Amino acid sequence: MEEGIILNQIRRLRFDHGEMTQQELAETVGVTRQTINAIEAAKYSPSLELAFKIAAAFDQPIGKVFTYKTED
Amino acid sequence: MSKQEILSWTSLATSTSFIVFYLLFNFGWPDAVPDYSGSFLKTFFNVFWIAVVIEIIVEISEGNKKVQKDERDFIIEAKGIKAGYNILVFAIIIALCQIFISNLSSTLGADFPFPLETTTVFHFLILVLFLASTVRRSIMIYHYRKEI
Numbered sequence: 001m002e003e004g005i006i007l008n009q010i011r012r013l014r015f016d017h018g019e020m021t022q023q024e025l026a027e028t029v030g031v032t033r034q035t036i037n038a039i040e041a042a043k044y045s046p047s048l049e050l051a052f053k054i055a056a057a058f059d060q061p062i063g064k065v066f067t068y069k070t071e072d
Numbered sequence: 073m074s075k076q077e078i079l080s081w082t083s084l085a086t087s088t089s090f091i092v093f094y095l096l097f098n099f100g101w102p103d104a105v106p107d108y109s110g111s112f113l114k115t116f117f118n119v120f121w122i123a124v125v126i127e128i129i130v131e132i133s134e135g136n137k138k139v140q141k142d143e144r145d146f147i148i149e150a151k152g153i154k155a156g157y158n159i160l161v162f163a164i165i166i167a168l169c170q171i172f173i174s175n176l177s178s179t180l181g182a183d184f185p186f187p188l189e190t191t192t193v194f195h196f197l198i199l200v201l202f203l204a205s206t207v208r209r210s211i212m213i214y215h216y217r218k219e220i
Contacts, residue, residue, distance in 0.1 A: 031142035034074040038144060043218075047143050 004070040006045045010036070013058045013065065029053040075134040076145045077216040078126065080152075084209035085123035089116045091202045098195060148215045156208035163200035167193050 014020040022036045029036075029050060038044035039054075046054065055062040093116065101109040134140070170193065177183070 027138065030139055031144070032074050032139050034077075035142050035144040044144055050143060 004068050005042060007042060007067050007069050008039060009065055010040045010054065013060065017058060025054070025057060028057045074145070074216070075130055075137075076141055076148075077213065078130050080209050080212045080216065082123040082127045082130075084206060084213065085119050087202050087205040087209060089120035089123070091199065091206065092116045093120075094198060094202065148212050151215055152208040152212035155211045156204040159204040159207055160200065163197065163204075167197060 010025070014022070014025060022040070023033045026033045026036045030053070031050065035044065035046075039046050039050075051062055051066055055065045058065060092112070096109060096113060101107050101112075
Protein backbone atom coordinates (compact mmCIF):
# COMPACT_ATOMS: atom_id res chain seq x y z
CA MET A 1 0.00 0.00 0.00
CA GLU A 2 1.23 3.41 -0.93
CA GLU A 3 2.40 5.69 1.89
CA GLY A 4 0.79 9.08 2.21
CA ILE A 5 1.24 12.18 4.30
CA ILE A 6 -1.15 13.98 6.61
CA LEU A 7 -1.16 17.66 5.71
CA ASN A 8 -2.74 20.32 7.89
CA GLN A 9 -3.95 23.89 7.94
CA ILE A 10 -3.00 24.58 11.55
CA ARG A 11 -0.67 27.49 10.82
CA ARG A 12 -3.30 29.30 8.72
CA LEU A 13 -6.04 28.56 11.24
CA ARG A 14 -3.89 29.87 14.09
CA PHE A 15 -3.34 33.03 12.11
CA ASP A 16 -7.09 33.33 11.42
CA HIS A 17 -7.84 32.90 15.12
CA GLY A 18 -6.24 36.10 16.28
CA GLU A 19 -2.68 34.92 15.64
CA MET A 20 -2.96 32.22 18.28
CA THR A 21 0.46 31.01 19.37
CA GLN A 22 1.57 27.36 19.31
CA GLN A 23 1.76 27.49 23.11
CA GLU A 24 -1.87 28.69 23.37
CA LEU A 25 -3.08 25.94 21.05
CA ALA A 26 -0.98 23.37 22.93
CA GLU A 27 -2.55 24.40 26.24
CA THR A 28 -6.04 24.28 24.73
CA VAL A 29 -5.65 20.72 23.44
CA GLY A 30 -3.43 19.46 26.30
CA VAL A 31 -0.09 18.74 24.62
CA THR A 32 3.34 20.37 24.60
CA ARG A 33 4.28 23.20 22.25
CA GLN A 34 6.87 20.91 20.62
CA THR A 35 4.14 18.47 19.61
CA ILE A 36 2.09 21.24 17.95
CA ASN A 37 5.24 22.36 16.16
CA ALA A 38 5.92 18.79 14.94
CA ILE A 39 2.31 18.39 13.75
CA GLU A 40 2.38 21.74 11.95
CA ALA A 41 5.57 20.76 10.15
CA ALA A 42 3.93 17.42 9.18
CA LYS A 43 6.70 15.56 11.01
CA TYR A 44 4.31 13.89 13.42
CA SER A 45 0.85 12.50 12.72
CA PRO A 46 -1.42 13.10 15.71
CA SER A 47 -3.76 10.52 17.17
CA LEU A 48 -7.38 10.69 16.06
CA GLU A 49 -8.36 12.07 19.46
CA LEU A 50 -5.79 14.87 19.29
CA ALA A 51 -6.78 15.65 15.69
CA PHE A 52 -10.40 16.06 16.79
CA LYS A 53 -9.34 18.26 19.72
CA ILE A 54 -7.31 20.51 17.40
CA ALA A 55 -10.23 20.76 14.97
CA ALA A 56 -12.56 21.58 17.87
CA ALA A 57 -10.16 24.28 19.08
CA PHE A 58 -10.62 26.02 15.73
CA ASP A 59 -14.33 25.17 15.58
CA GLN A 60 -13.81 23.41 12.25
CA PRO A 61 -14.63 19.91 10.95
CA ILE A 62 -11.60 17.63 11.06
CA GLY A 63 -11.48 17.40 7.25
CA LYS A 64 -10.85 21.13 7.03
CA VAL A 65 -7.87 20.93 9.35
CA PHE A 66 -6.26 17.66 8.24
CA THR A 67 -6.06 16.13 4.78
CA TYR A 68 -4.50 12.87 3.69
CA LYS A 69 -2.40 13.10 0.57
CA THR A 70 -0.85 10.22 -1.38
CA GLU A 71 2.07 10.42 -3.80
CA ASP A 72 -0.03 10.30 -7.00
CA MET B 73 13.77 21.62 23.69
CA SER B 74 10.98 19.94 25.66
CA LYS B 75 11.28 18.82 29.28
CA GLN B 76 11.27 15.14 28.27
CA GLU B 77 14.05 15.71 25.74
CA ILE B 78 16.20 17.50 28.34
CA LEU B 79 15.57 14.65 30.80
CA SER B 80 16.63 12.17 28.09
CA TRP B 81 19.94 14.03 27.69
CA THR B 82 20.57 14.16 31.45
CA SER B 83 19.66 10.49 31.85
CA LEU B 84 22.01 9.57 29.00
CA ALA B 85 24.80 11.53 30.71
CA THR B 86 24.22 9.87 34.11
CA SER B 87 23.98 6.35 32.61
CA THR B 88 27.19 6.85 30.63
CA SER B 89 28.92 8.19 33.74
CA PHE B 90 27.75 5.15 35.73
CA ILE B 91 29.20 2.82 33.08
CA VAL B 92 32.55 4.63 33.24
CA PHE B 93 32.59 4.65 37.08
CA TYR B 94 31.64 0.98 37.22
CA LEU B 95 34.29 -0.07 34.71
CA LEU B 96 37.04 2.01 36.33
CA PHE B 97 36.29 0.98 39.92
CA ASN B 98 35.90 -2.72 39.13
CA PHE B 99 38.41 -3.33 36.35
CA GLY B 100 40.74 -0.33 36.60
CA TRP B 101 42.48 1.52 33.81
CA PRO B 102 43.82 -0.71 30.96
CA ASP B 103 47.58 -1.29 31.19
CA ALA B 104 48.18 -0.81 27.47
CA VAL B 105 46.95 2.80 27.56
CA PRO B 106 48.77 5.71 29.30
CA ASP B 107 47.10 6.37 32.65
CA TYR B 108 44.62 9.21 32.33
CA SER B 109 42.22 7.65 34.81
CA GLY B 110 42.30 10.70 37.12
CA SER B 111 41.25 13.24 34.49
CA PHE B 112 38.87 10.73 32.93
CA LEU B 113 37.15 10.15 36.26
CA LYS B 114 37.04 13.89 36.99
CA THR B 115 35.46 14.64 33.59
CA PHE B 116 32.71 12.05 34.05
CA PHE B 117 32.15 13.11 37.64
CA ASN B 118 31.57 16.67 36.36
CA VAL B 119 29.25 15.35 33.63
CA PHE B 120 27.33 13.42 36.27
CA TRP B 121 26.75 16.26 38.72
CA ILE B 122 26.02 18.81 35.98
CA ALA B 123 23.35 16.41 34.63
CA VAL B 124 21.87 16.02 38.12
CA VAL B 125 21.78 19.82 38.63
CA ILE B 126 20.14 20.35 35.21
CA GLU B 127 17.56 17.69 36.05
CA ILE B 128 16.71 19.41 39.35
CA ILE B 129 16.48 22.84 37.66
CA VAL B 130 14.20 21.45 34.91
CA GLU B 131 11.98 19.72 37.46
CA ILE B 132 11.63 22.95 39.45
CA SER B 133 11.11 25.28 36.47
CA GLU B 134 8.86 23.03 34.38
CA GLY B 135 7.20 21.13 37.22
CA ASN B 136 4.25 23.51 37.45
CA LYS B 137 3.31 23.21 33.76
CA LYS B 138 -0.04 21.57 33.08
CA VAL B 139 1.27 19.20 30.41
CA GLN B 140 4.43 17.35 31.43
CA LYS B 141 4.21 14.56 28.86
CA ASP B 142 1.95 14.00 25.88
CA GLU B 143 1.19 11.29 23.30
CA ARG B 144 4.30 12.10 21.24
CA ASP B 145 6.51 11.70 24.32
CA PHE B 146 4.88 8.34 25.09
CA ILE B 147 5.43 7.10 21.51
CA ILE B 148 9.09 8.17 21.58
CA GLU B 149 9.55 6.60 25.02
CA ALA B 150 8.02 3.35 23.76
CA LYS B 151 10.55 3.22 20.91
CA GLY B 152 13.39 3.64 23.40
CA ILE B 153 12.00 1.08 25.83
CA LYS B 154 11.59 -1.45 23.01
CA ALA B 155 15.29 -1.22 22.11
CA GLY B 156 16.38 -1.32 25.76
CA TYR B 157 14.17 -4.33 26.43
CA ASN B 158 15.57 -6.22 23.42
CA ILE B 159 19.13 -5.62 24.66
CA LEU B 160 18.22 -6.84 28.16
CA VAL B 161 16.53 -9.99 26.86
CA PHE B 162 19.46 -10.71 24.54
CA ALA B 163 21.92 -10.27 27.44
CA ILE B 164 19.92 -12.52 29.75
CA ILE B 165 19.78 -15.23 27.06
CA ILE B 166 23.58 -14.97 26.61
CA ALA B 167 24.09 -15.19 30.40
CA LEU B 168 21.79 -18.22 30.65
CA CYS B 169 23.52 -19.94 27.72
CA GLN B 170 26.90 -19.22 29.30
CA ILE B 171 25.73 -20.78 32.59
CA PHE B 172 24.29 -23.80 30.75
CA ILE B 173 27.37 -24.44 28.57
CA SER B 174 29.71 -23.88 31.50
CA ASN B 175 27.83 -26.37 33.68
CA LEU B 176 27.62 -28.85 30.81
CA SER B 177 31.34 -28.61 30.04
CA SER B 178 32.29 -29.05 33.72
CA THR B 179 30.01 -32.12 33.90
CA LEU B 180 31.61 -33.60 30.78
CA GLY B 181 35.08 -32.56 31.90
CA ALA B 182 35.59 -30.52 28.72
CA ASP B 183 37.68 -27.35 28.63
CA PHE B 184 35.30 -24.39 28.13
CA PRO B 185 37.16 -21.15 27.42
CA PHE B 186 34.67 -19.01 29.42
CA PRO B 187 34.05 -20.89 32.67
CA LEU B 188 31.21 -19.74 34.91
CA GLU B 189 32.12 -17.20 37.53
CA THR B 190 29.26 -15.63 39.42
CA THR B 191 31.01 -12.26 39.63
CA THR B 192 31.60 -12.21 35.86
CA VAL B 193 27.93 -12.83 35.15
CA PHE B 194 27.03 -10.19 37.75
CA HIS B 195 29.35 -7.58 36.17
CA PHE B 196 28.02 -8.49 32.74
CA LEU B 197 24.38 -8.02 33.77
CA ILE B 198 25.05 -4.74 35.61
CA LEU B 199 26.88 -3.33 32.58
CA VAL B 200 24.14 -4.48 30.23
CA LEU B 201 21.57 -2.77 32.45
CA PHE B 202 23.37 0.56 32.11
CA LEU B 203 24.01 -0.08 28.42
CA ALA B 204 20.30 -0.73 27.83
CA SER B 205 19.49 2.53 29.60
CA THR B 206 22.05 4.39 27.48
CA VAL B 207 20.71 2.89 24.24
CA ARG B 208 17.13 3.64 25.30
CA ARG B 209 17.92 7.31 25.94
CA SER B 210 20.01 7.59 22.75
CA ILE B 211 17.12 6.29 20.68
CA MET B 212 14.73 8.68 22.40
CA ILE B 213 17.07 11.62 21.68
CA TYR B 214 17.39 10.50 18.06
CA HIS B 215 13.61 10.53 17.65
CA TYR B 216 13.26 13.88 19.44
CA ARG B 217 15.87 15.37 17.12
CA LYS B 218 14.30 13.76 14.08
CA GLU B 219 10.84 14.73 15.41
CA ILE B 220 9.54 11.21 14.56
